[in-house]
Amino acid sequence: MTAAYVALEGGHVLEGRGRAPGTARGELVFTTAYTGYEESLTDPSYEEQVLTFSYPLIGNYGVREERFESDRVHPRAVLARELTGDVAEWLAEEGVPAVDHLDTREVVTDIRDGGAMKCGIAVGEDVTEEDALAELEACKAMSDHTEIGEQVSVAEPTVHGEGGDGQTVALIDCGVKGSIVDSLVARDATVHVLPHDATPADVDAVDPDVLFISNGPGDPENYEAAVSLVEEYVDDLPVAGICLGQQIVSLALGGTTEKMAFGHRGVNQPVLDLESGQVVMTTQNHGYTVADPGDNLEVSQINVNDDTPEGLVGSDCPVITRQYHPEANPGPHDTLDFFDDVLAMAEPESTRAVPADD
Incomplete structure (x- = not known):
């Protein structure tokens, strides 16, 4: 042996x-x-x-x-x-x-x-x-891996879903899962995957409808370029994030993050939506969390087990994030509508769907 x-x-x-x-x-x-x-x-x-x-x-x-x-x-x-x-x-x-x-x-x-x-x-x-x-x-220590984004990000921009009739997404690749890109492309989006250290000039070249910050490894405080991009565009573009992306968005808007004792990793994490009262099962993989979202973000969803923030929305700006993985291959698929909500933020207000009265 x-x-x-x-x-x-x-x-x-x-x-x-x-x-x-x-x-x-x-x-x-x-x-x-x-x-x-x-x-x-x-x-x-x-x-x-x-x-x-x-x-x-x-x-x-x-x-x-x-x-x-x-x-x-x-x-x-x-x-x-x-x-x-x-x-x-x-x-x-x-x-x-x-x-x-x-x-x-x-x-x-x-x-x-x-x-x-x-x-x-x-x-x-x-x-x-x-x-x-x-x-x-x-x-x-994980926080000492200051260049971890470079290890998992694309070196040069790539484009997915060219010819789609939907929105254009500038996705900052901090270690994106392929199924996140696939989920956006399946909704007719054209997704420009940009390096983790992309500049405003890189984003402007795409002329996006949405800025999307991906999942990825390590300490969110080591992704200074992505934090700066959110600060730069939050007043001009809808902003979305998944997992590490939620933490980066929070840091950019005045929040704080912290390392968890052992994190959330698995496919059976229960999440409570505070508005609807619905609990969904989610897939998660993260060792850091948002400690305080700050004054510009509101907590929309929490983890049932420990009350950590699982969803954030902008208080007065078009921002939506999730700490878990809505694309969740191989499942569960309770939360795939997150991608519809992200792309809906880019639609003119006059064309957005209005919920029917009960």
């Missing part, structure tokens, strides 16, 4: 079965999702993290590229109770170390008790505990 060691912050070292070789380090987090492992593993929001699956068997329906959210696996390493051969082979091809035969219940409990933590991974025929501990020693 190939040796595998996982060194946790605090000095505890776990031993498991190596399924894909290599060494790695990152912030140890967990997801409660029991399907959608392909989507999770290709989600750019997991950059610089080590992903633990709490569901015991990962890979029971294979690996299909059409389900990918980006062009590569983003977690630095993967931990599981049991990985199928298909997933292990895929991770090996991607150069991502993988370990199974771990008691992931214990790992998840450790994270819940101690918070997301640094860890080091070593997998291979000749690795030792010291190799994993050396990776742990070199691991940086």
Whole structure:
């Protein structure tokens, strides 16, 4: 059996079965999702993290590229109770170390008790505990990854949905999932995906109807260019954001953000809409949250479990954001209408749908 060691912050070292070789380090987090492992593993929001699956068997329906959210696996390493051969082979091809035969219940409990933590991974025929501990020693805190946006963003602008009859969207790519772009294109939008450090000149060249800030990894305070863009355009354009995008919009409009103990990651997070009283199930993947939205934003939705903001709207400006992922591949699909609401902000007031009287 190939040796595998996982060194946790605090000095505890776990031993498991190596399924894909290599060494790695990152912030140890967990997801409660029991399907959608392909989507999770290709989600750019997991950059610089080590992903633990709490569901015991990962890979029971294979690996299909059409389900990918980006062009590569983003977690630095993967931990599981049991990985199928298909997933292990895929991770090996991607150069991502993988370990199974771990008691992931214990790992998840450790994270819940101690918070997301640094860890080091070593997998291979000749690795030792010291190799994993050396990776742990070199691991940086998530907030110290100041250039993380560059690791997940497009280098040059790309265009999707050309020829659509709908609105033009300038999407700032801080690590966007492919299904977000697909959801906008499916509604006839033309989506210009711009780098995370796009300038006002880049946005002006697109002549957009909506400015959209994407999801992505890391500390929102490290995305200074995106924050500046929201500040620049909020008085002239409707602004929308998902996940990290909500946090960036909040920072731009005078709010504050904070790191969560272990974040929200999974497909069963309940969210309450404060206006309708409806609770929807959502997919989430974030380690930071809005602590105070400030005076220019109002909380429209909250997490049922911990009351953290899940939706924001502008007090006197066209802004709408979500902390969760409305596109939610593989599901749930309770909140796909968010994209209709985003694009509706760009319509002239005279053509917007008016709710019928009860």
